[in-house]
Amino acid sequence: KLEKHCGSVNGAAAEDSCHSKQQDGEDKTADRFTFSAEPTVEDIRRMQAEFTDERDWNQFHQPRNLLLAMVGEVGEVSELFQWRGEVAEGLPDWTDSEREHLAHELSDVLIYLVELAEKCRVDLPQAVLRKMALNRLKYPASKVHGSAKKYTEYED
Numbered sequence: 001k002l003e004k005h006c007g008s009v010n011g012a013a014a015e016d017s018c019h020s021k022q023q024d025g026e027d028k029t030a031d032r033f034t035f036s037a038e039p040t041v042e043d044i045r046r047m048q049a050e051f052t053d054e055r056d057w058n059q060f061h062q063p064r065n066l067l068l069a070m071v072g073e074v075g076e077v078s079e080l081f082q083w084r085g086e087v088a089e090g091l092p093d094w095t096d097s098e099r100e101h102l103a104h105e106l107s108d109v110l111i112y113l114v115e116l117a118e119k120c121r122v123d124l125p126q127a128v129l130r131k132m133a134l135n136r137l138k139y140p141a142s143k144v145h146g147s148a149k150k151y152t153e154y155e156d
């Protein structure tokens with residue numbers, strides 16, 4: 001079963017501490033939320049490229065503009081959470097309309113992120129693999145289990 005402490009404590013430290021959940025032998029992944037397999041990141045890149053080509057918008061979609069557009073969309077996501085206090089995982093108190101609005105804004109962030117990566121020639125799916133390998137080295141599970149400390153706070 002999912003632990004509930006992620007939504008019950010304020011602050012980033014509480015969120016970080018949610019990344020380790022294997023205190024007992026129970027299968028914590030049993031009812032974990034999962035995504036659909038498609039579209040892939042490459043599918044999203046291609047769909048957005050078609051969308052911009054059809055509108056002759058590539059002339060506006062330089063990296064810096066895409067970055068600013070993405071940050072603007074992050075702001076739109078933030079507006080949905082603003083003044084609500086902490087929100088529990090699964091958003092149990094949100095209406096269907098609010099959930100759909102969130103789905104739209106998160107999609108805007110992802111679409112711009114993918115296009116920004118494309119225009120910067122970053123192969124995002126492969127870059128994620130490399131970065132996660134680095135994260136595993138930086139935060140060995142044996143060392144950081146259940147702790148929200150920053151990597152600089154751990155002793156060798």
Ligand SMILES: [Mg+2]
Pocket residue numbers: 073076104105108
């Ligand atoms: Mg938006």
